[in-house]
Amino acid sequence: MILFELKRIFKEGIIIILILAALAIYTLTTDKDPYIVSIVFMLFLLIYASFTGWSVFDRERQEGAEEYLFSMPVSRTRLFFLKFTPRLFAVLLVLGCFHLVHHYFNFPLYYPPLDFSIFYISFFLISLSFSISIKSFVGAFFLNAFISVGLSFFIKMLDSEISEFSAVLTANLALLAFPIIFFIVFQTLDIKPIKRFNLKFVPPLAVIVGLLVGFFWIKNLNQEWRHYYLTRTGDIMRSYCTRSQLIRGDRVIPFNGCVTPLLEENNSLYLHVREKGEKECQTRRLERFDPGNGNRRTLLEVEEGWSLGHGSGERNGALVDGTYYNILRNLDLKRYKIIMLNKDGSSGEIPIYGNFYDETVDDLFHVAGKPRQFFITTRSLVYRVFENGEAEELFPIPMGMITWKDRLLVFDEKGMTLFEISDRLEPVFHKLGNVKKVRRRFGGLESSKAMVQVDRKFYLFDMEAQQLEAVDIPYRPYYYYYDADGDFLHLLWVRGDELTYGRMEQGTFKKKRKWNTTIGGEGWRAIRPFPSGVVVFNTKEYERYLFDR
Amino acid sequence: MIKVSDLTVSFGKIKALDKISFSADRGECILLAGANGSGKTTLLRSIAGVLFSHRGGIEVNDKNVGPETRAKTAYIPSSLSLYNTMNLEEAAALHASFYPRFSYREIGDFAFDMNRGVGTLSRGEKTLFFLSLALSTSPDFLLIDDVLHFLDPHLREIFLGTILRLIEEEQLSVIIAAQSAVDIEGVLERVVVLDKGKVALDDSVESLKQSFVRLYAEGEKIPDNLPVVFQREWEGMKELYIYPLPPDVKSVTGGRMEYLTLSEILRAFIGGEYDSL
Numbered sequence: 041m042i043l044f045e046l047k048r049i050f051k052e053g054i055i056i057i058l059i060l061a062a063l064a065i066y067t068l069t070t071d072k073d074p075y076i077v078s079i080v081f082m083l084f085l086l087i088y089a090s091f092t093g094w095s096v097f098d099r100e101r102q103e104g105a106e107e108y109l110f111s112m113p114v115s116r117t118r119l120f121f122l123k124f125t126p127r128l129f130a131v132l133l134v135l136g137c138f139h140l141v142h143h144y145f146n147f148p149l150y151y152p153p154l155d156f157s158i159f160y161i162s163f164f165l166i167s168l169s170f171s172i173s174i175k176s177f178v179g180a181f182f183l184n185a186f187i188s189v190g191l192s193f194f195i196k197m198l199d200s201e202i203s204e205f206s207a208v209l210t211a212n213l214a215l216l217a218f219p220i221i222f223f224i225v226f227q228t229l230d231i232k233p234i235k236r237f238n239l240k241f242v243p244p245l246a247v248i249v250g251l252l253v254g255f256f257w258i259k260n261l262n263q264e265w266r267h268y269y270l271t272r273t274g275d276i277m278r279s280y281c282t283r284s285q286l287i288r289g290d291r292v293i294p295f296n297g298c299v300t301p302l303l304e305e306n307n308s309l310y311l312h313v314r315e316k317g318e319k320e321c322q323t324r325r326l327e328r329f330d331p332g333n334g335n336r337r338t339l340l341e342v343e344e345g346w347s348l349g350h351g352s353g354e355r356n357g358a359l360v361d362g363t364y365y366n367i368l369r370n371l372d373l374k375r376y377k378i379i380m381l382n383k384d385g386s387s388g389e390i391p392i393y394g395n396f397y398d399e400t401v402d403d404l405f406h407v408a409g410k411p412r413q414f415f416i417t418t419r420s421l422v423y424r425v426f427e428n429g430e431a432e433e434l435f436p437i438p439m440g441m442i443t444w445k446d447r448l449l450v451f452d453e454k455g456m457t458l459f460e461i462s463d464r465l466e467p468v469f470h471k472l473g474n475v476k477k478v479r480r481r482f483g484g485l486e487s488s489k490a491m492v493q494v495d496r497k498f499y500l501f502d503m504e505a506q507q508l509e510a511v512d513i514p515y516r517p518y519y520y521y522y523d524a525d526g527d528f529l530h531l532l533w534v535r536g537d538e539l540t541y542g543r544m545e546q547g548t549f550k551k552k553r554k555w556n557t558t559i560g561g562e563g564w565r566a567i568r569p570f571p572s573g574v575v576v577f578n579t580k581e582y583e584r585y586l587f588d589r
Numbered sequence: 590m591i592k593v594s595d596l597t598v599s600f601g602k603i604k605a606l607d608k609i610s611f612s613a614d615r616g617e618c619i620l621l622a623g624a625n626g627s628g629k630t631t632l633l634r635s636i637a638g639v640l641f642s643h644r645g646g647i648e649v650n651d652k653n654v655g656p657e658t659r660a661k662t663a664y665i666p667s668s669l670s671l672y673n674t675m676n677l678e679e680a681a682a683l684h685a686s687f688y689p690r691f692s693y694r695e696i697g698d699f700a701f702d703m704n705r706g707v708g709t710l711s712r713g714e715k716t717l718f719f720l721s722l723a724l725s726t727s728p729d730f731l732l733i734d735d736v737l738h739f740l741d742p743h744l745r746e747i748f749l750g751t752i753l754r755l756i757e758e759e760q761l762s763v764i765i766a767a768q769s770a771v772d773i774e775g776v777l778e779r780v781v782v783l784d785k786g787k788v789a790l791d792d793s794v795e796s797l798k799q800s801f802v803r804l805y806a807e808g809e810k811i812p813d814n815l816p817v818v819f820q821r822e823w824e825g826m827k828e829l830y831i832y833p834l835p836p837d838v839k840s841v842t843g844g845r846m847e848y849l850t851l852s853e854i855l856r857a858f859i860g861g862e863y864d865s866l
Contacts (some may be wrong), residue, residue: 041683041686041687044679044683099672099674103671103672103673104668104670104673105670105671105672105673107634107639107665107668107670107671108665108671108672110665111637111638111639111659112640112658112659112687113655113657113659113660113687113688114656114659114687115655118656227837228641229641230632230634230639230640230641231601231639231640232640233600238599358784439838466809
């Protein structure tokens with residue numbers, strides 16, 4: 041029976057095979073745009089796959105041999121596989137030849153080969169499912185295309201950040217239900233009219249399609265976002281696990297994988313790209329991204345097993361003289377290394393040696409000194425690492441810490457101490473008393489002045505001049521930022537759902553704005569200030585409040 | 590043995606077979622008769638395993654119908670369903686691929702040119718070729734669905750001769766579905782008549798011939814409880830077909846009584862059905 045089937049498949053498909061061969065030769069030899077022909081080529085491949093699947097019982101139907109076949113001493117299961125196996129072999133053979141031609145002769149493809157292969161096999165299997173129900177091949181092909189392509193588009197439409205490959209794979213894996221149901225119903229196929237078969241076959245299919253559509257719809261409703269970043273141009277980047285987006289006005293640009301900004305420089309973003317690995321999202325690479333023109337450039341491919349720390353919500357790593365620094369960790373090897381990504385595209389790394397291992401290493405928060413020293417925090421300690429990779433434990437995590445150039449301002453229960461970073465940490469200023477660091481600065485940005493609270497009063501402490509300057513504000517701000525260029529002090533207060541922004545120049549408020557966020561604080565909510573504004577968000581929604589430029 | 594128990598087959602709201610019970614032993618030759626639409630083909634298809642969906646039981650050699658029973662049951666459908674684009678050699682090879690014990694058997698002295706296409710055979714030739722294929726698998730049971738009328742007298746003689754020989758020599762059981770017993774009465778042992786999906790008659794040929802009579806009665810009083818299968822009346826004369834024959838029917842009615850041939854008996858049953866519509 042299998043030999044008969046193979047002969048039959050060859051006879052039936054010979055015309056399409058010859059057309060494919062002619063198209064392939066033309067595509068490889070033409071000087072004209074080959075992609076148009078490659079589209080036609082791929083279409084004929086799909087037609088071949090579809091026809092080979094649909095025609096599984098076409099011969100019996102045409103020649104009236106169904107009754108003969110059903111009276112043979114074989115089970116329906118064996119009969120199914122006697123017909124199915126040679127056809128599967130034929131379509132895989134053609135697909136294999138196609139891939140060989142593509143690989144060795146650089147056959148141009150309009151569609152990625154793996155995506156296309158999924159469509160191809162899917163067309164074969166779904167058309168096979170329609171082999172009994174639909175008498176016309178044209179009808180079966182178009183229904184097949186509608187379902188397979190349609191569901192892929194539907195998934196993509198619901199989840200714009202999903203890649204096309206994922207949408208195609210998801211849709212067509214789900215549609216494997218069709219041949220499975222066909223196989224089940226085929227077990228009771230007999231000489232009764234096709235209507236009887238369809239009564240058993242079509243309702244479960246309709247249910248499956250409805251369930252699939254409903255599932256993807258509901259899945260999309262439950263999308264969550266955890267990380268938000270507001271760029272200086274007011275765009276939003278948000279991400280969670282396997283998906284990310286850049287939102288610019290009404291436009292949404294999806295990214296594959298979890299893409300989170302590390303920091304921003306001159307309207308370019310340093311990006312941390314993670315993708316789903318065996319266990320969870322894994323660091324894959326660091327990139328530089330220009331939201332203006334959409335250019336992305338890979339700065340560093342991260343080896344398997346290495347990952348970045350968490351950093352803060354607004355900043356991760358340090359940028360000094362155009363070089364980006366951060367720390368990578370390998371929890372399996374219990375190793376760390378500092379990476380350096382230079383302006384010219386080169387990169388370097390400094391493995392941290394010795395017994396240094398703390399799986400809570402969180403952040404490389406500052407780089408200073410000549411030779412360079414790298415300041416790292418864990419959950420309990422502050423370290424510095426020298427250029428030779430030697431790590432030195434400095435002190436336990438203090439109540440507060442602010443850095444700027446070669447200055448390190450540390451707050452503890454006794455007061456605050458300013459250190460100058462050199463071979464040693466040289467204390468150059470000390471203030472005893474109830475001195476507290478005021479929250480943190482917008483976007484994790486460093487500046488020469490830091491806001492401190494002494495008892496109930498507020499001051500700006502100039503880390504260069506080592507002087508305190510009083511700031512007349514009624515109560516502690518939620519966030520602040522000192523802009524040395526304009527001598528501005530930006531302040532943000534949050535009270536319940538009310539956000540107040542103020543800008544002080546030379547000790548007086550020049551601008552004040554108030555917003556009321558509708559994202560309530562009763563559930564989980566984050567408020568993140570950035571140099572250009574504030575983002576308030578929970579897992580489902582966000583609001584953006586821009587400061588006046 | 591074939592054993593059918595309370596078999597019901599429906600096509601939508603139409604019951605093609607309605608709780609019929611029937612059996613066939615090894616070496617029996619049974620005529621399955623009935624008007625068009627009485628359920629003959631449905632019954633044979635159910636036994637052959639071509640039709641699945643039914644209620645009730647069908648056993649062949651104590652096994653439920655399935656691939657194993659289909660290996661021992663050869664079925665010649667009225668559609669003579671074969672692959673018309675194959676030649677005879679290919680068709681035989683395909684058939685052989687399903688049956689491990691296949692050994693091609695010619696029918697009588699009739700030899701086919703195996704390079705001929707199946708589609709080029711006449712109906713009669715196709716019937717004979719189908720019989721060749723069927724018998725080549727050494728079946729225990731042969732089911733023939735209303736194909737005898739395709740055969741000319743010569744081919745029919747070959748066909749029936751072969752069957753008779755196999756019944757005697759190899760205990761082949763044969764169930765032939767036909768509307769008449771012309772030319773085949775000599776091979777039959779038993780008759781089963783279906784009427785609207787039910788068994789209207791199941792008796793041996795010998796017993797049937799002895800207990801099925803035609804009675805002519807003119808003006809005499811006819812007892813109400815006479816088992817009349819079918820009756821006609823014309824010009825004051827009544828023609829009654831009676832089965833089973835009560836011992837005292839002639840003395841009661843005083844009419845003229847005749848014994849019938851099998852064909853006449855079948856005509857009466859089938860004619861009776863149409864008249865009652």
